[in-house]
Amino acid sequence: xxxxxxWPATLVQPVGSPLSLECTVEGTSNPNLYWYRQxxxxxxQLLFYSVGIGQISSEVPQNLSASRPQDRQFILSSKxxxxxxxxxxxxxxxxxxxxxEAFFGQGTRLTVV
Amino acid sequence: SQKIEQNSEAxxxxxxxxxxxxxxxxxxxxxxxxxxxxxxxxxxxxxLLIRENEKEKRKERLKVTFDTTLKxxxxxxxxxxxxxxxxxxxxxxxxxxxxxxxxxxxxLLVSP
Numbered sequence: 617x618x619x620x621x622x623w624p625a626t627l628v629q630p631v632g633s634p635l636s637l638e639c640t641v642e643g644t645s646n647p648n649l650y651w652y653r654q655x656x657x658x659x660x661q662l663l664f665y666s667v668g669i670g671q672i673s674s675e676v677p678q679n680l681s682a683s684r685p686q687d688r689q690f691i692l693s694s695k696x697x698x699x700x701x702x703x704x705x706x707x708x709x710x711x712x713x714x715x716x717e718a719f720f721g722q723g724t725r726l727t728v729v
Numbered sequence: 730s731q732k733i734e735q736n737s738e739a740x741x742x743x744x745x746x747x748x749x750x751x752x753x754x755x756x757x758x759x760x761x762x763x764x765x766x767x768x769x770x771x772x773x774x775x776x777l778l779i780r781e782n783e784k785e786k787r788k789e790r791l792k793v794t795f796d797t798t799l800k801x802x803x804x805x806x807x808x809x810x811x812x813x814x815x816x817x818x819x820x821x822x823x824x825x826x827x828x829x830x831x832x833x834x835x836x837l838l839v840s841p
Binding site: 650658717 | 735760761763765770771772773774775778780818820822827828829830831832833834
């Protein structure tokens with residue numbers, strides 16, 4: 617069966633520090649991968665999505681970047697965090713080529729102080 | 730610009746009643762629409778998917794309608810229970826089934 621791992625669950629980082637959040641998927645190949653951010657009491661904002669290794673689509677210009685070095689690995693990064701980067705970050709995957717549901721990781725609660 | 734709008738105010742209903750949530754979109758031509766449930770501090774969980782050529786879809790106590798003319802989807806929970814209390818999000822996908830964009834979500838509170 618397919619599983620998605622996202623870590624860490626919580627993170628407190630100072631302003632100006634770097635960020636690296638990792639997400640890995642098991643039990644499937646060539647998935648669509650997504651990074652979302654959710655502010656408190658708000659909906660999910662799509663940050664990046666990827667349909668294959670090295671293929672990243674950015675939805676919102678911001679202080680973040682994403683990379684997909686392997687088929688089932690998706691990384692969200694920042695060189696210098698801002699206070700406004702605080703939020704709940706969610707990684708998700710879906711199958712390609714047909715309408716399928718998305719499966720989400722447990723999420724990372726990031727607080728920039 | 731593209732928008733997916735759901736009622737930002739919480740919906741309060743009594744146990745046993747039918748809850749109806751609305752999802753409206755503009756400047757989209759989605760291939761299909763999905764509904765998810767999200768509990769606090771957790772990732773969303775898939776509930777139902779409906780294609781653009783389908784008018785209605787049912788699963789147990791859940792029903793979804795999809796009107797591409799009105800650019801609207803309605804999500805119904807019949808015989809609601811306190812355990813149905815959560816935030817419900819709609820999501821749209823383009824024809825290539827790649828980009829998945831979510832609405833703002835509506836919080837449902839079911840009172841005993």
